Structure formats: C-alpha cells, structure tokens
Amino acid sequence: MAILDGIDVLVSEVGPRDGLQSIAPVMPTAAKKVWIDALVAAGVREIEVGSFVPAHILPQLADTGEIVAHARQHEGLHVAVLVPNAKGAEAAIAAGAHKITLPFSASETHSLKNLRRTHAQVYEQVEIIAERLRLLPAESRPQFEGAISTAFGCTLEGAIPDDAILRIAGHLMALGCDEVGLSDTTGYANPAQVKRLVRAVHAEIGAAKMTGLHLHNTRGLGLANVVAGLEAGIRTFDSSQGGLGGCPFAPGASGNIVTEDLVFMLEAMGLRTGIDLDCLLVARETLARALPDEPLYGFLPDAGAPLGFVPAG
Amino acid sequence: MAILDGIDVLVSEVGPRDGLQSIAPVMPTAAKKVWIDALVAAGVREIEVGSFVPAHILPQLADTGEIVAHARQHEGLHVAVLVPNAKGAEAAIAAGAHKITLPFSASETHSLKNLRRTHAQVYEQVEIIAERLRLLPAESRPQFEGAISTAFGCTLEGAIPDDAILRIAGHLMALGCDEVGLSDTTGYANPAQVKRLVRAVHAEIGAAKMTGLHLHNTRGLGLANVVAGLEAGIRTFDSSQGGLGGCPFAPGASGNIVTEDLVFMLEAMGLRTGIDLDCLLVARETLARALPDEPLYGFLPDAGAPLGFVPAG
Numbered sequence: 001m002a003i004l005d006g007i008d009v010l011v012s013e014v015g016p017r018d019g020l021q022s023i024a025p026v027m028p029t030a031a032k033k034v035w036i037d038a039l040v041a042a043g044v045r046e047i048e049v050g051s052f053v054p055a056h057i058l059p060q061l062a063d064t065g066e067i068v069a070h071a072r073q074h075e076g077l078h079v080a081v082l083v084p085n086a087k088g089a090e091a092a093i094a095a096g097a098h099k100i101t102l103p104f105s106a107s108e109t110h111s112l113k114n115l116r117r118t119h120a121q122v123y124e125q126v127e128i129i130a131e132r133l134r135l136l137p138a139e140s141r142p143q144f145e146g147a148i149s150t151a152f153g154c155t156l157e158g159a160i161p162d163d164a165i166l167r168i169a170g171h172l173m174a175l176g177c178d179e180v181g182l183s184d185t186t187g188y189a190n191p192a193q194v195k196r197l198v199r200a201v202h203a204e205i206g207a208a209k210m211t212g213l214h215l216h217n218t219r220g221l222g223l224a225n226v227v228a229g230l231e232a233g234i235r236t237f238d239s240s241q242g243g244l245g246g247c248p249f250a251p252g253a254s255g256n257i258v259t260e261d262l263v264f265m266l267e268a269m270g271l272r273t274g275i276d277l278d279c280l281l282v283a284r285e286t287l288a289r290a291l292p293d294e295p296l297y298g299f300l301p302d303a304g305a306p307l308g309f310v311p312a313g
Numbered sequence: 314m315a316i317l318d319g320i321d322v323l324v325s326e327v328g329p330r331d332g333l334q335s336i337a338p339v340m341p342t343a344a345k346k347v348w349i350d351a352l353v354a355a356g357v358r359e360i361e362v363g364s365f366v367p368a369h370i371l372p373q374l375a376d377t378g379e380i381v382a383h384a385r386q387h388e389g390l391h392v393a394v395l396v397p398n399a400k401g402a403e404a405a406i407a408a409g410a411h412k413i414t415l416p417f418s419a420s421e422t423h424s425l426k427n428l429r430r431t432h433a434q435v436y437e438q439v440e441i442i443a444e445r446l447r448l449l450p451a452e453s454r455p456q457f458e459g460a461i462s463t464a465f466g467c468t469l470e471g472a473i474p475d476d477a478i479l480r481i482a483g484h485l486m487a488l489g490c491d492e493v494g495l496s497d498t499t500g501y502a503n504p505a506q507v508k509r510l511v512r513a514v515h516a517e518i519g520a521a522k523m524t525g526l527h528l529h530n531t532r533g534l535g536l537a538n539v540v541a542g543l544e545a546g547i548r549t550f551d552s553s554q555g556g557l558g559g560c561p562f563a564p565g566a567s568g569n570i571v572t573e574d575l576v577f578m579l580e581a582m583g584l585r586t587g588i589d590l591d592c593l594l595v596a597r598e599t600l601a602r603a604l605p606d607e608p609l610y611g612f613l614p615d616a617g618a619p620l621g622f623v624p625a626g
Contacts, residue, residue, distance in 0.1 A: 153619050153620070153621075154620070155619075155620055156620075157620075158619070158620040158621030159619075159621050186619070187616065188619040190578055190581035190582050191540045191578070191582055192581070192582035192583055192584075193581070193582075217612070218612065218616045219574070219577060219578075219612045219613055219616050219619075220536060220571070220574045220578075220611070220612030220613065221536055221574075221578055221581075221612075223533060223534055223536065223537040224536040224537045224539065224540045224578060226537065227504045227537045227540045227541060228540060231544070258533070261532070261533045261534075264532060265503060265504070265532075265533075265534055265537060268503035268505070268506070268534075269503050269504055269505035269506075270505055271505075298533070299530070299531065299532045299533030299534075300532050300533065303500065303531050303532050306466050306468075306471070306472075306499070306501040306532075307466070307467070307468055307469075307470075307471040308466075308471030308472050
C-alpha cells in the first residue's frame with residue numbers, strides 16, 4: 001500500500017522526536033514503543049521516531065536505533081528519523097529508517113547554534129549523504145528530505161527573505177535531496193506568507209518536490225497556517241501529539257501543532273487522514289501515563305467532537 | 314469617516330457584551346468605561362458594548378444604557394448592542410446605539426433555551442423592530458443585523474442543514490433586517506464549512522448583506538475559520554479581548570476568538586485593521602486589572618510579536 005492510498009492528507013507524527021527532544025524527562029524505551037504502537041493502531045502512517053544525534057546532546061533520543069527497529073515491525077508504517085549530518089545518516093541507514101530528514105536552517109545564525117555548522121558546511125553534509133544513498137539499491141534506499149527550518153523567520157535574525165528560501169530549496173535539490181520541506185521552527189508564519197512561500201517554492205523546484213509543512217503553534221496560528229497550506233496544495237503536515245515539542249535552541253519558540261486538533265480539523269473538513277480520532281485519544285492516554293508531569297495541549301481533547309460528528313474517513 | 318476607511322478588515326470587539334455576560338463577576342461601570350476607552354485608543358472601530366436584556370437575567374450588563382451613552386462620546390466609534398426582542402430594541406434606540414443585533418438561533422431547541430421563543434416568535438420580533446426602525450429618520454436609524462446563532466451546529470441538536478440557514482437568512486432579510494451575520498456559537502465550525510456556508514448565504518441574499526462572522530475557539534479552529542472566511546470574502550470578524558466569553562446556554566461552548574491573536578494574524582497577513590497591537594495589549598491590562606480573577610487567553614500576549622514584525626497598518 002502506498003502511503004497516501006485512501007487518504008487525502010498525511011499527518012506525520014513528530015512527537016517521538018520533536019516532542020521528546022524538547023522536554024527534560026527521558027521517556028523509557030518501552031514506553032516509547034507502547035506509544036508508537038498506539039499511534040499506529042489509531043491509523044498514523046508516518047512517524048518521526050527519533051534523531052541520530054550524539055547521546056550527550058540529546059539523551060532523550062539515545063535509543064533511536066532500537067526504536068527504529070521496533071517501528072519497522074509495523075507493516076506499512078513509514079519510519080522517519082532526523083539526522084544532523086552524514087554520520088547520523090549512516091546510523092539511520094544501518095537502522096533501516098525509511099526516511100531521513102536533514103534540517104537546514106535558513107538563518108545561518110540559527111544554523112550555527114542548532115547544528116553548529118555554517119550553510120556551506122551543511123550543504124557539504126547533504127552532498128555526502130546524497131552520494132552515500134545513491135550507492136544503495138533503490139528498494140532499500142531511504143527517502144531523503146532537506147527540511148528548511150526557520151523558513152518563516154528566525155528569533156535571532158528576524159525575517160528571512162523569500163529569495164533566500166528559494167535559493168536554499170533549489171540548492172538542496174541540486175545536491176541530491178529527494179524533496180524539500182518548510183519548517184516554521186519559530187512559530188512566525190502567517191497564512192498569507194505560507195501560501196505565498198509554498199507557491200514560490202513549488203514554482204522553483206516543482207510542486208511534487210515540496211509536499212510537507214512543519215508548523216508550530218507558538219502564536220496560535222498553527223491551524224490557520226494549515227488551511228493556507230492546503231490552499232497551496234500541501235498534503236503532508238507534521239504535528240505532535242499533545243503539542244509536545246518545540247525548538248530548544250530558538251528561545252520562545254515552542255509547541256508543534258497538536259495532532260488531535262489537526263486530525264479533527266481535517267476530518268471535519270472532509271479530508272481523510274486514515275486516523276481514528278477516538279483511538280488517537282487512547283494513544284494520548286499512553287503518552288500522558290508515560291509522562292505524567294508534562295503538560296499536554298490541544299482543544300479537541302477537552303471539548304470533545306461536536307454532537308453527531310461524522311469524520312471523513 | 315466611514316467605518317472601513319483605510320482598513321481592510323473590521324475587527325468588532327464583543328468582549329464588553331459576549332465576554333462579560335459569560336462570567337460571574339459584574340465589572341463595575343467605571344471599569345467598563347476605562348476598558349472601552351483603551352480599546353478605542355488602540356484603534357478599535359466597533360464595539361458591542363452591552364445587551365438590553367432584563368437585569369435579573371444578565372446583571373453583568375444592567376448598565377448597558379449608561380455604557381452606550383459613554384461609548385457614543387467617542388467620535389467615529391460604531392456602538393453596537395445586542396437585543397433579544399422589540400422591547401430591548403426600543404431601549405437601544407432610546408440609548409442611541411448605532412447598531413442593533415438580534416440573535417436568531419438556527420436551532421429551535423437552542424432558541425427556546427436562549428431566547429425562550431420559537432422561531433415564529435422571534436421572526437415576529439424582527440418584524441416589529443424593522444417596522445419601528447422605518448419610522449426613524451435615516452440619519453438616526455441604527456443598523457439592524459439578524460445574527461444567526463448556532464449556524465454551524467448546535468450542542469443540543471447537532472448538525473444544522475445549510476438549507477435551513479439559507480431559509481432563515483432570506484426570511485430575516487425579507488422581514489427587514491439590513492444584514493445577516495453567522496455565529497458559530499458552539500465552536501463547531503470548520504474551515505471547509507465556513508467557506509461553503511458563507512458562499513451559499515452570499516448567493517442567497519447577496520454578498521453585501523452578509524459581511525460578518527462571529528467565531529468561537531472552542532476546538533481551536535477559530536483563526537483557521539477566519540482564514541476560510543477571508544477566502545470567502547468576509548471582512549468583519551467579531552472577537553473578544555482575552556478570549557473572554559462564550560454562550561452560557563450552550564453547554565461546552567466557550568471562548569470567542571481572541572482579539573489580540575486575530576489582530577496579529579490579520580496585520581501579519583498584510584491586512585490593515587487600524588488597530589495598534591501594543592495599545593491593544595495596554596487595553597488588555599485594563600481588562601486584567603478590572604477582572605483580576607478571570608483567566609485571559611491568547612497566544613500573542615505570551616509569545617510576543619516576531620522579531621522585526623512589521624504590521625500592515
């Protein structure tokens with residue numbers, strides 16, 4: 001089954017990576033597996049399960065190899081991981097990830113803080129990874145995404161010109177990425193900007209090469225930006241269960257859009273996600289039990305679905 | 314100056330009515346005046362300052378007459394009030410309100426609970442009010458809006474068919490309303506529905522006769538629904554400072570969209586509201602001081618504007 005078969009929008013759960021990396025407690029490996037299993041049971045088709053970074057930097061994700069191996073047992077699940085460099089990509093390949101995402105900060109200041117690399121140095125890593133992936137047989141070659149972070153503005157640099165994003169997107173593709181994503185790392189995006197920038201990137205590299213948005217809800221515009229993304233043709237949205245997450249290196253920027261609210265909105269709009277809302281709330285319970293002291297966000301879990309609500313799927 | 318001169322979107326503040334009616338404490342009249350003055354100083358051009366209902370039902374709004382008189386001293390401010398019936402309209406006319414809004418619950422069950430009247434009985438009140446208004450000279454005649462509440466679904470009846478809304482809208486206009494508004498009293502609306510229903514109402518009664526949306530954020534979709542409304546041509550949005558408000562007669566439905574977040578989103582999108590965000594936060598402080606025990610909502614007040622943010626206006 002192809003990942004988009006029978007659905008209209010792919011909700012890509014990033015809680016086990018973006019959520020867990022931004023909180024102090026380390027979720028036990030066994031609890032991560034239970035949570036991932038519950039997400040899969042709810043119909044989630046793609047999960048970013050971890051990040052291949054040195055354990056001393058993100059101890060929360062030190063078990064990513066074991067988690068990838070576990071997640072791969074779910075037939076049909078697209079297992080994604082984040083990697084900061086070629087070394088991380090090597091580990092991701094060894095673990096058998098289906099998708100490798102390398103973040104590229106449009107803001108070079110943020111890049112230096114987050115990845116401790118200049119733009120030139122990150123491009124070099126992209127090139128090395130792309131060359132390495134070309135050596136793999138097609139059937140076992142992971143998908144390779146260049147995720148442009150701080151694409152809608154940076155807490156350190158402020159506004160980022162659209163032209164800069166287009167240049168980066170074009171260069172990432174030229175260096176061998178399979179696709180490019182846009183990340184609102186800082187929660188700066190607004191709907192007009194989302195629509196404008198997505199369309200510009202589509203014009204630059206082709207709509208098929210930029211299908212995903214990673215949005216935060218820092219200023220409450222997360223779902224409004226999803227609506228703008230849908231208008232511009234986006235069909236993959238990252239989100240985090242309970243709104244866990246954020247960017248520890250961008251002060252003030254916190255909180256991915258909430259998976260529960262996103263799925264509710266999409267299904268209410270008649271867009272099939274393949275995800276069962278009730279089962280998703282069961283998965284939320286497994287998360288709440290594993291992290292009893294972490295606040296979980298979202299409106300739908302409190303308010304419940306409307307009376308007589310009929311999902312699209 | 315016409316109310317829309319030099320702006321792209323009218324943000325109509327309903328906190329002094331919808332916000333204050335839904336909380337237990339009664340804000341002192343003097344504090345209301347200070348708050349309204351601060352809102353006007355921030356550039357707010359229309360405020361729903363109260364409701365002409367019997368004081369034993371809503372003691373929070375018993376001073377509406379005095380508040381209207383105060384608000385009218387602000388030149389250029391459009392002073393709106395809610396009225397449940399012809400008696401309330403008479404009081405609104407006497408007080409000198411610029412706009413009279415009569416809520417009409419699409420759900421008859423909700424209408425009986427909220428206004429204690431059947432649809433036929435409310436239509437009768439609309440007719441009486443319209444006739445009364447026609448006797449006034451044009452220059453002192455308030456604008457008369459029929460606001461269709463529970464237009465996007467009801468916590469008691471569930472889904473409301475679009476056809477029912479179109480019939481109500483047509484009938485309200487035929488009886489003499491100047492315009493019709495749609496209210497998501499219950500926070501049930503989704504962006505696809507907003508766009509579809511607004512377009513259908515526009516086709517039914519003319520786009521110029523349905524310009525305003527009243528949205529709640531119960532399920533977190535408030536601003537996403539604004540984006541959909543903008544796409545459909547809506548240029549007036551109700552909101553409540555600090556997200557105060559809701560409908561006390563629709564269980565589980567609480568929270569107007571937050572004025573601060575709405576103004577931020579619109580200005581970020583390049584749409585001029587005429588409202589200064591910093592001054593709006595000053596007005597929020599006057600509200601917080603007057604109601605120290607009430608929670609105020611909103612993302613923008615916590616997160617602040619993006620670094621280097623340039624408003625449209």
